[in-house]
Amino acid sequence: MLWPLxxxxxxxxxxxxxxxxxxxxxxxxxxxxxxxxxxxxxxxQAVYDALYMQKVSFTVRALNDxxxxxTHQLSFDGGDITLDSGEKLTGKVQLGGFGMNAVFxxxxxxxxxxLYPGYGAxxxxxxxxxxxxxxxxxxxxxxIRRKFTxxxxxxxxxxxxxxxxxxxxxxxxxxxxxxxxxxxxxxxxHIVAVSGYNLTIIxxxxxxxxxxxxxxxxxxxxxALIGVFLLLTxxxxxxxxxxxxxxxxxxxxxxxxxxxxxxxxxxAACITVWANPYYMWSxxxxxxxxxxxxxxxxxxxLIGARLGPRLKESVIIMVAxxxxxxxxxxxxxVLHTFGQxxxxxxxSNVLVVALIPLxxxxxxVAGLAGMFLAPIAGWFTWPAQFxxxxxxxxxxxxxxxPGIFVEHIGLSLAQMLGIYSGIxxxxxxxxxxxxxxxxxxxxxxxxxxxxxxxxxxxx
Numbered sequence: 173m174l175w176p177l178x179x180x181x182x183x184x185x186x187x188x189x190x191x192x193x194x195x196x197x198x199x200x201x202x203x204x205x206x207x208x209x210x211x212x213x214x215x216x217q218a219v220y221d222a223l224y225m226q227k228v229s230f231t232v233r234a235l236n237d238x239x240x241x242x243t244h245q246l247s248f249d250g251g252d253i254t255l256d257s258g259e260k261l262t263g264k265v266q267l268g269g270f271g272m273n274a275v276f277x278x279x280x281x282x283x284x285x286x287l288y289p290g291y292g293a294x295x296x297x298x299x300x301x302x303x304x305x306x307x308x309x310x311x312x313x314x315x316i317r318r319k320f321t322x323x324x325x326x327x328x329x330x331x332x333x334x335x336x337x338x339x340x341x342x343x344x345x346x347x348x349x350x351x352x353x354x355x356x357x358x359x360x361x362h363i364v365a366v367s368g369y370n371l372t373i374i375x376x377x378x379x380x381x382x383x384x385x386x387x388x389x390x391x392x393x394x395x396a397l398i399g400v401f402l403l404l405t406x407x408x409x410x411x412x413x414x415x416x417x418x419x420x421x422x423x424x425x426x427x428x429x430x431x432x433x434x435x436x437x438x439x440a441a442c443i444t445v446w447a448n449p450y451y452m453w454s455x456x457x458x459x460x461x462x463x464x465x466x467x468x469x470x471x472x473x474l475i476g477a478r479l480g481p482r483l484k485e486s487v488i489i490m491v492a493x494x495x496x497x498x499x500x501x502x503x504x505x506v507l508h509t510f511g512q513x514x515x516x517x518x519x520s521n522v523l524v525v526a527l528i529p530l531x532x533x534x535x536x537v538a539g540l541a542g543m544f545l546a547p548i549a550g551w552f553t554w555p556a557q558f559x560x561x562x563x564x565x566x567x568x569x570x571x572x573x574p575g576i577f578v579e580h581i582g583l584s585l586a587q588m589l590g591i592y593s594g595i596x597x598x599x600x601x602x603x604x605x606x607x608x609x610x611x612x613x614x615x616x617x618x619x620x621x622x623x624x625x626x627x628x629x630x631x
Contacts, residue, residue, distance in 0.1 A: 210449040216262040217450075220287075220295055229256045229284040231306055232267065237318070238275030239346055241268055246303065248275050249294075250283070263450060266294050269301030276318070278309040293455040317341065323542025324535065327553040332560045336535035339363060339528060351564065357571040359499070359517025360524060391426045395419070413461050416440045433469040437462060456509060460502050467501035468494050471595075474602045495521040504583060504591040511582030516570045524563050531559050 232250030241247040245268035253261040267283055275281060285301025325333045334346040344352070355361045398415050417440045441462055445451050451458035472494045479489070499517055507513060514520075534556035541552035570576065583591070 206445065206449075209446060210453065213262065213449040214453075217295060219259070219261060220263075220289075223287050224289055224296070226287060227285065228287045229282070230254055230261070231280060231282050232265065233309070234275050234277055234279045234281060235264060236277050237314075238272075242349075243268070243299075245269055245300065246272055246275055250281070261295070263290075263295030264293070266290060266297040267301060267303075268297075268299045269303045271303040272305055275303070275305075276308070276310065277314045278311055280306040280309060282306050293450060293457065295450070319543055320539045323544075323546075323549075324539040325542075326546060327538045327542040327549045328535075328557060328560070331564065332557060335560055335564060336531075336538065336556065339532050340535055340539075351567075354564070354567045354571040357514055357577040358520040358567050359514040360520055360567055363525065363528060387426070391422060394422055413440065413444055413458070416443055417465065433473070437465050437469065440465075459505060463501040463505060464498040467497035467499075471497040471501065471599055474599065495525065500595065504588045504595075507581060508583045508585065508588040512577065512579040513581070514577050516573065516576045520567065520570050523566050527559060527563065531556070531563060534559055 231254050233252040235249040235251050238246045238248035247266070247268040249264055250267050251264045253263070253265060255261065265287075267281075269283065269285060272281070282304040283298055283301050284304075285298040287296050287298055290296045321337060324336055327333075328336055331348045331351045334344070334348070335351065338344040338347060347355075352361075355363070398418055402412070402415055417436060420436055420440065444458070472490075475493055475497065476490065479493075495518060503513060538549070538553040538556040541549040545552065
């Protein structure tokens with residue numbers, strides 16, 4: 173079990189050497205360590221094989237608040253899985269069933285039902301199970317989030333309320349089916365998935381307010397806001413990835429250093445995979461997240477460097493460039509995995525995404541007004557209603573254009589790798605003709621402006 177440690181000595185020695193041999197030793201050491209770590213998780217995963225298609229009973233901790241699905245089941249994700257025999261299982265499961273009126277994040281729930289193989293990042297799923305509350309474990313963050321959600325629902329009508337919650341904290345389970353379909357068809361599903369874009373807005377506002385006054389205060393406030401945001405959003409995998417990248421960039425900036433974008437992406441990927449090898453083995457969103465990171469942090473600056481000074485300062489132009497780059501990097505993988513794409517993804521992103529910061533601010537004002545000023549909340553919510561209505565109407569109009577969403581056009585693995593090879597060659601040629609400072613610089617705008625281009629499958 174300790175055989176990866178055999179590479180530790182040459183690995184440490186190679187840290188001070190910039191030769192090809194040192195690079196190979198680092199790769200071999202990292203690969204061996206990863207295989208060792210992954211093999212431990214796969215052994216734990218093998219326990220599920222004997223349980224699939226069997227009726228099982230276990231207890232879980234709810235990872236999010238339960239919502240009612242199309243089949244009128246109370247649905248939520250479960251972790252910290254413990255079988256009735258006392259054996260603990262790794263990973264997480266999708267759960268749906270009856271027997272409880274509500275499930276809140278942190279609740280301990282007993283589940284009984286037939287266990288099926290899971291999809292993507294889930295190791296299993298149970299439908300039409302029997303649910304029974306074991307114990308409540310309320311947290312301050314979950315209580316604040318529920319009160320804020322109630323405030324938003326009090327002040328904003330449907331479907332604006334769930335749409336606002338999707339923008340603010342990535343809560344999209346309560347979105348109406350028609351709204352989900354419109355966002356899917358125009359390539360805007362990612363805006364209601366909590367992601368690095370939300371963190372970008374928070375950190376950008378912090379730097380604007382305090383950056384010129386106190387570097388130390390702005391840095392520690394940014395770190396505190398990241399922590400609060402993780403608590404309020406439930407620390408989903410996508411926001412944890414964005415938080416890691418954000419923390420690394422903040423730390424480097426604080427000490428006057430800078431990460432090369434490729435090094436930063438690779439380092440963040442290694443950290444997340446080490447923490448949870450299931451990401452690399454089965455999590456589609458993990459791949460989409462880092463492909464989008466690559467597009468925004470490496471490809472976009474290269475293209476932006478060739479734009480004029482005025483174009484670089486244009487928010488709309490840069491949103492368009494970043495959207496194109498993120499779409500370019502994620503599209504081959506999406507086509508290989510799902511075989512579907514939208515032909516209006518670029519115009520819809522330009523028309524809508526640039527307004528998300530303002531929409532988040534107005535949605536926050538509406539939610540706080542509903543929490544503390546319910547009798548006069550209407551005076552504070554009409555701007556949010558106007559802007560959110562425009563965004564949803566834009567998506568609905570574009571979704572009504574015939575032929576803008578195409579399915580069943582999947583790519584083979586060889587075709588996908590061929591496309592990425594071509595993109596890599598293009599980036600290499602573009603990088604050779606771009607000055608090093610412009611290419612290597614990680615700006616505040618693109619360090620975490622990575623909307624989580626996750627699976628755009630139909631809800």
